[in-house]
Amino acid sequence: MTLTYQSSLFDDLDADPTLAALGRSVQRIDLGEGAWLDLRPGWVENSDALFERLAGDVPWQADRREMYDRIVDVPRLVSWFGPGSRLPDSVLHEAQNALNDHYGRPPGQVFETAGLCFYRTGDDSIAWHGDKVGDAIDRDTMVAIVSVGAARTLAVRSRSTGEVRRFPLGHGDLLVMGGSTQRTHEHAIAKTKNAVGPRISVQFRPVWSKSA
Template sequence: MSLSFQASLFDDLSAEPELEELGGSVTRVELGEGAWLDVRPGWVTNSDALFERLAQRVPWQADKREMYERVVEVPRLVSWFGPGFELPDAVLERAQRDLNDHYGRPKDQVFETAGLCFYRTGDDSVAWHGDRVGRAINRDTMVAIVSVGAARTLSLRPKGGGETKRFPVGHGDLVVMGGSCQRTHEHAILKTKQAVGPRISIQFRPYWKRLGA
């Protein structure tokens, strides 16, 4: 896969990606209604090397979905690794473990799956939504997102209306949405006409069996 990618001035593509400490380096942003967002810029060092490896090694798929009585292409490439699957890079295995250590593995809140999204250009996006838990959005949950590659803007807004908060994420940044965030707020990576490079996001989530199953 060939894409134009501007590496970070602070990264060495020949160096191995590493994880910084979490602990007190994580800043919590209270969003209201029981929702919160944890932010840890630059958690993955030499993250551009990780971007290059994932871009080449991950089995990317172009998904389609039904929308407004027609089938449309999902505007990004995706890949998913379920519970017990080997993740596509050892750094992601460590990231999943460190996240679980940091958040203490509360009941039903252990990070077990990893979904990857490849945003190739500013035309690739994900619309406003809250992540489902099973078949619905009726429980508190956590979603941890690691971003590598060029920065894109993660937008967050209350479902009932209110201020939209924007967080640029890329080059090894970590954000964790928690509490009621998926029920009370929506998030999106919106299309942009600005010249932006490619980005890969890795979303770690707990594994929820379908409700009623």
């Protein structure tokens, strides 16, 4: 797979990616209705090296799904790693552990899985939705997103008011959605005709069942 993107001016492709501190560097954004976002720009340092490793090493799949009574191609590549799986890069294991340490591993809120999405061009996207965690979307949960590669805009929209907030994410940024966000808000990455480079997002989630 051959893709071209503008690397960060602060990254060294010959250096290993590392994680910066969390703690007080994490900015809490109150969305109302019990929903919140935590933002930590540039959490993964030398993140372009991680992007290149993931782009080349992850077993990417082109999924298809039913939509409006027909089967369509999913407009992005995906890969998923369940509880206890070996993640495709050691930095992702470090990130998973660091997030669990930061948030204290509350019951039902331990990050156990990793879903990866590869947005190759501006034609790749994801429609408005709220994330499921296991089978459930009917309770508060956390979803942590680490973005590497070029920035794409994640839009977050209130289901009740329609208010939209936009967050350009890339080059090692971390965004955590928590509280009621998956129930009271939706998020999306829209297609764009602007010249954008490829981006990979890593979504860490807990695992819940309907009966939990």
